[in-house]
Amino acid sequence: LNIELKKQIGLPSITKDNFEVSLAANIGTPHDVDSVLENDAEGIGLFRSEFIFMNRSCQPTEDEQFEEYKEVLQKMGDKPVIIRTLDIGGDKNVPYFDIPKEMNPFLGYRAIRLCLGNVEVFRTQLRAILRASVYGNVKIMFPMISTMKELRDAKKIFEKSKEDLRNEGISFKDDIEIGIMIEIPSAAIISDLLAKEVDFFSIGTNDLIQYTLAVDRMNSKLSHLYSQYHPALLRLIKGIIDNAHNAGIWVGMCGEAAGDPKLIPIFLGMGLDEFSMNSPSILSSRYIIRNLYKNEMEQIANKTLNMETAVEVEDYLSCLFAEDN
Ligand code: PEP
Numbered sequence: 001l002n003i004e005l006k007k008q009i010g011l012p013s014i015t016k017d018n019f020e021v022s023l024a025a026n027i028g029t030p031h032d033v034d035s036v037l038e039n040d041a042e043g044i045g046l047f048r049s050e051f052i053f054m055n056r057s058c059q060p061t062e063d064e065q066f067e068e069y070k071e072v073l074q075k076m077g078d079k080p081v082i083i084r085t086l087d088i089g090g091d092k093n094v095p096y097f098d099i100p101k102e103m104n105p106f107l108g109y110r111a112i113r114l115c116l117g118n119v120e121v122f123r124t125q126l127r128a129i130l131r132a133s134v135y136g137n138v139k140i141m142f143p144m145i146s147t148m149k150e151l152r153d154a155k156k157i158f159e160k161s162k163e164d165l166r167n168e169g170i171s172f173k174d175d176i177e178i179g180i181m182i183e184i185p186s187a188a189i190i191s192d193l194l195a196k197e198v199d200f201f202s203i204g205t206n207d208l209i210q211y212t213l214a215v216d217r218m219n220s221k222l223s224h225l226y227s228q229y230h231p232a233l234l235r236l237i238k239g240i241i242d243n244a245h246n247a248g249i250w251v252g253m254c255g256e257a258a259g260d261p262k263l264i265p266i267f268l269g270m271g272l273d274e275f276s277m278n279s280p281s282i283l284s285s286r287y288i289i290r291n292l293y294k295n296e297m298e299q300i301a302n303k304t305l306n307m308e309t310a311v312e313v314e315d316y317l318s319c320l321f322a323e324d325n
């Protein structure tokens, strides 16, 4: 670690005018936790649980999953860990789920859709997370929510899983926060309604960009169109944050944009509460945040909301927040 960044260890992620945010890390497996702690993340904002399901020939059992979740929770102590339930499908396939070949896998049978269609898979995972919950500070998040019904169905299965464990005399934490990823435009648009049913949101910009701009995130031919500076995306994000706050819930972001030095000031200005990113970006992001005034960033964020093109936004932010500033 370079010396300037090392100085950030142990400091709060707070602006010059005392607006504190949380800087969290994204992980795929328990092995990633060492780097999370080394880089002094304040929690895990996204544990992509599907990695436990990948590169193997059959589904992990409840006990196998329990061990993985427990390990992460124990290592993190009382710091929050957001476990995202299975997000398989799209570009991430697992042979044993037998997902039929689709014309448009990213618009297909994946994530929460697959879990609601295979309730046993979902229930097994929720039970494993619940059992592990006594070892740390876990929160649960559902991916790819596109309708209110999916959220309510997922919550029902979660409640039923708790009831089952209670009947079996197995202990778990009863006050686990439940959140959803906002990564589909329909969810962003009805985020005022969804906010009344959850404890938090996490904005998944990787998919939100893909679906908002109708640009396949894996198609390199379209990479010039896949932009996190598109004004449509920034307006959508502003709306999500406002809707969350109006409903009294907190909102984070766990897509790649959350770790972009040029966008951090903008999301800070919009009032984002939590930024979750790859561990190596944590300390430099803290440095950025500690050198900004939130009230100034509000003005700058508002300015970008009225810009016409992604290039205009990016150029403007590059001038203001060039890496060597
Ligand atoms: C996202 O879509 O922004 C996200 C964080 O999820 P993933 O990249 O795993 O789809």
Ligand code: MG
Residues within 6 Å of the ligand: 143, 183, 204, 206, 207
């Ligand atoms: Mg996603």
